[in-house]
Amino acid sequence: MTRKTLPTAFAAAAVLAILGGPAAAQDNFNTTIQEGQINTNDTFQRGTLNDNATYQEGRDNANRTRQRGDHNWNQTGQFGRYNYNETRQQGFSNRTSLTRGRGRD
Incomplete structure (x- = not known):
């Protein structure tokens, strides 16, 4: 590469990185496991x-x-003395399930 094409190559790479970033973040997956006395989780x-x-x-x-989003899936399992769960989904396909039980004493 010559000195003039090197900045052009860096500029092209920067543009591709910017345009490719949002497309790669369209699918979100999250798994949270909490086993303490007091557990709080807030996911968006x-x-x-x-x-x-x-x-x-x-x-x-x-x-x-x-x-x-278009497709929202949420599953929550809470096993304790006091359990609070709030789920809000806005989209075409929404699925949620909640399981509760008594925790270890």
Whole structure:
């Protein structure tokens, strides 16, 4: 490469990186496992496909999930004395499930 084409190559690479970044982040996957006395989780996902799984085992468990996209999937398992869960989904296909039980004493 000559001195004149080197800056052009860097500029082209920068443009491709900027344009390619958002396309790679259209699908969001999250898994959270919490096993403390007090567990709090707050997840916000925005993309074409959003998939979230949360497992909480403790005395106090709080989970809030917000998803905005075409396909939203959320699964939460809470096993404790006090459990709070809030799920808000905006999209074409929304699926959510919640499992609760008594934690280890």
